[in-house]
Amino acid sequence: MENLIFSLNATLPVFFTMLLGVLFRKIGLFDDAQTTKLNRFVFQVALPVLLFQDISGADFYEVWDTTFVLFCFGATLLSIGISIGLSYLMKDKSRQGEFIQASYRSSAAILGIAFIQNIYGSSGMAPLMIIGSVPLYNMMAVVVLSFFKPNRGKMNRKLLLETGKGILTNPIIIGIVVGLIWSVLRIPQPEILQKTVKNVSALATPLGLMAMGAAFDLKKAIAGIRPVLLAAFMKLAGLAALFLPAAIALGFRESYLVAILIMLSSPATVSCYIMAKNMGHEGSFSSTAVMLTTLCSAFTLTGWLYLLRSLALI
Numbered sequence: 001m002e003n004l005i006f007s008l009n010a011t012l013p014v015f016f017t018m019l020l021g022v023l024f025r026k027i028g029l030f031d032d033a034q035t036t037k038l039n040r041f042v043f044q045v046a047l048p049v050l051l052f053q054d055i056s057g058a059d060f061y062e063v064w065d066t067t068f069v070l071f072c073f074g075a076t077l078l079s080i081g082i083s084i085g086l087s088y089l090m091k092d093k094s095r096q097g098e099f100i101q102a103s104y105r106s107s108a109a110i111l112g113i114a115f116i117q118n119i120y121g122s123s124g125m126a127p128l129m130i131i132g133s134v135p136l137y138n139m140m141a142v143v144v145l146s147f148f149k150p151n152r153g154k155m156n157r158k159l160l161l162e163t164g165k166g167i168l169t170n171p172i173i174i175g176i177v178v179g180l181i182w183s184v185l186r187i188p189q190p191e192i193l194q195k196t197v198k199n200v201s202a203l204a205t206p207l208g209l210m211a212m213g214a215a216f217d218l219k220k221a222i223a224g225i226r227p228v229l230l231a232a233f234m235k236l237a238g239l240a241a242l243f244l245p246a247a248i249a250l251g252f253r254e255s256y257l258v259a260i261l262i263m264l265s266s267p268a269t270v271s272c273y274i275m276a277k278n279m280g281h282e283g284s285f286s287s288t289a290v291m292l293t294t295l296c297s298a299f300t301l302t303g304w305l306y307l308l309r310s311l312a313l314i
Contacts, residue, residue: 021213048175055179072132097148
């Protein structure tokens with residue numbers, strides 16, 4: 001019961017913040033133009049700053065574990081490959097990019113540290129998990145959303161160059177690269193910079209969630225619910241069922257295993273919607289997937305934790 005309450009406390013506020021966006025749209029506080037501007041601000045400013053903060057502040061030298069980082073990277077890469085393969089089963093190819101992203105991309109950075117701190121009293125292996133998975137999550141999301149963009153046309157040299165330029169100049173990629181350089185070189189951050197970065201990054205999740213709620217279309221969500229359910233299953237259960245046994249066989253236990261669990265089965269992150277919407281995709285698939293996985297994750301994550309504790313692995 002304690003784990004269920006903690007999971008609900010971690011996930012339901014996210015869900016209710018989305019519902020606030022729905023409410024604000026209903027009462028006229030948000031309209032299409034405001035929602036578009038909110039999405040653009042979060043995508044171009046707040047989200048890159050959030051990623052910079054997460055990555056630049058991770059002192060992974062102190063707790064470096066090559067095997068663990070490589071496992072997180074490898075499991076993430078394979079998860080992306082599996083999601084791409086499943087996407088070709090979809091009849092509606094215009095949603096292929098959104099399906100891929102929603103199937104593998106977790107709220108690892110946002111929920112990971114909170115979960116591990118609640119269980120162990122420290123961030124444990126969360127920073128290393130973030131280093132091994134989150135940059136790859138975001139970089140591949142840019143690539144996937146670029147190459148599977150609706151109405152993109154046939155791939156030729158010009159389109160390939162335009163896609164490559166779009167990937168390299170993407171604000172998400174820039175935020176990750178700058179954060180990695182900052183972390184590797186251990187560049188100090190003055191308190192003024194830290195507080196400014198923290199203030200801007202704090203806007204990413206609530207504004208993104210409310211913008212997503214304001215743009216949510218129930219009719220479109222219901223019309224394409226089957227592939228959303230498959231993406232939600234992969235995100236919350238399928239990938240964990242595939243890779244947790246491998247992690248256990250490799251000897252990962254305690255905070256290592258919890259970090260891997262969060263990486264594999266936490267809900268789809270709100271940036272799935274923000275990036276899809278700002279990179280030429282319709283967005284309703286992503287918003288539905290985020291809402292569904294967020295609501296269900298309180299119970300699925302609790303179930304996974306209960307199973308691992310029952311097996312004396314955490």
